[in-house]
Amino acid sequence: MMDGCPGSRMQDFRKKDTEAEEENVKRQSQLRQWPIQLHLVSPEAPYYRKADVLLSADCVAFAIGDFHKDYLKGKSIAIACPKLDEGQDEYVEKIKSWIDDAQINTLTVMTMQVPCCGGLVAMVQQALQSGKKKIPVKSIVVSLQGDILSEEWI
Amino acid sequence: MDEHILIKKWIELIPVIIENINNESGDSRQLILDGLDFIRFYADKFHHAKEEDILFEYTDKNSDIIKTILQDHESARSHVRATSEALKRGNRNLIAEHLNAYKELLKEHIKKEDEILYPWIDRDLSTTQVGELFAKFNEAEVKIDKETIEKCKSFIKELKQRIENLKIKKEEVK
Numbered sequence: 001m002m003d004g005c006p007g008s009r010m011q012d013f014r015k016k017d018t019e020a021e022e023e024n025v026k027r028q029s030q031l032r033q034w035p036i037q038l039h040l041v042s043p044e045a046p047y048y049r050k051a052d053v054l055l056s057a058d059c060v061a062f063a064i065g066d067f068h069k070d071y072l073k074g075k076s077i078a079i080a081c082p083k084l085d086e087g088q089d090e091y092v093e094k095i096k097s098w099i100d101d102a103q104i105n106t107l108t109v110m111t112m113q114v115p116c117c118g119g120l121v122a123m124v125q126q127a128l129q130s131g132k133k134k135i136p137v138k139s140i141v142v143s144l145q146g147d148i149l150s151e152e153w154i
Numbered sequence: 155m156d157e158h159i160l161i162k163k164w165i166e167l168i169p170v171i172i173e174n175i176n177n178e179s180g181d182s183r184q185l186i187l188d189g190l191d192f193i194r195f196y197a198d199k200f201h202h203a204k205e206e207d208i209l210f211e212y213t214d215k216n217s218d219i220i221k222t223i224l225q226d227h228e229s230a231r232s233h234v235r236a237t238s239e240a241l242k243r244g245n246r247n248l249i250a251e252h253l254n255a256y257k258e259l260l261k262e263h264i265k266k267e268d269e270i271l272y273p274w275i276d277r278d279l280s281t282t283q284v285g286e287l288f289a290k291f292n293e294a295e296v297k298i299d300k301e302t303i304e305k306c307k308s309f310i311k312e313l314k315q316r317i318e319n320l321k322i323k324k325e326e327v328k
Contacts, residue, residue, distance in 0.1 A: 052281050074282070105285030136288045138281065153284070 007114035030068040038080040043097035050103055051076040056110040057117050063146040082119030095127035099135055108138045157201035158264050160310050168257040172250045174320040185316055188309055193234050196306040202227050208290045226263045
């Protein structure tokens with residue numbers, strides 16, 4: 001194990017393989033749009049209008065085994081990495097436009113437990129503060145092995 | 155709900171209002187009249203209506219908890235009517251009795267809502283329903299008479315001082 005930034009510290013979870021049950025069910029994708037990267041999406045795309053939107057940190061979908069079934073289903077999505085992505089001012093503007101122009105119904109922000117992921121929630125709060133409208137925002141924090149550490153309306 | 159904050163401030167001061175009821179004083183009478191207006195508009199027309207017309211639509215209205223809450227709302231309205239009648243007749247004891255009953259009822263009612271009802275409703279609401287509710291509450295807040303809401307807020311803000319003034323006048327009369 002290496003020291004350093006918790007977001008990039010090496011960890012090995014392989015022992016889980018032997019415990020996991022074998023599943024032979026093919027799950028359907030719940031993705032209902034393209035593109036999904038926050039720089040690439042238009043906040044005015046029809047699938048965002050009055051929708052329940054999921055803004056997910058890039059890593060979340062890889063950590064949660066049932067991400068599609070439990071979190072993506074019924075929602076429109078965008079993904080971003082608050083640690084590595086550039087042009088994050090544009091992200092704030094897009095989130096603001098979801099709220100004010102697309103009049104989204106709710107916004108769920110899913111982040112990993114690592115400290116740098118908190119930047120995504122901060123962007124949403126910044127957009128909410130400067131926006132004209134208020135909407136319910138839920139923050140879900142996910143552990144590195146896909147457990148839900150917290151889930152609350154903020 | 156946010157309205158509970160102001161309503162709690164009002165009911166906390168009811169005992170000291172009761173202590174200072176004076177049938178001979180116009181200020182005392184006006185304070186109670188304003189208090190009843192606060193209940194009628196802020197607690198009932200605004201807050202209870204938000205619950206009855208919007209929130210409870212997302213629940214099973216035949217459930218015991220909703221029936222209890224609706225019964226509480228009716229009992230509160232009946233205490234307000236009775237206080238108003240007693241005030242017209244200048245019956246100090248009846249005013250005190252109904253204001254006190256209202257206070258006890260609301261204290262328990264708010265506790266029930268905060269600790270049982272809202273968490274119970276929250277557990278069963280989907281994310282989509284939370285968004286719908288939020289939008290409907292916002293709509294109700296936009297439609298409501300802002301001037302009267304501000305008047306209600308000022309009433310609570312000035313309440314302690316008005317009670318102090320009543321106390322001073324009472325002492326002067328002695």
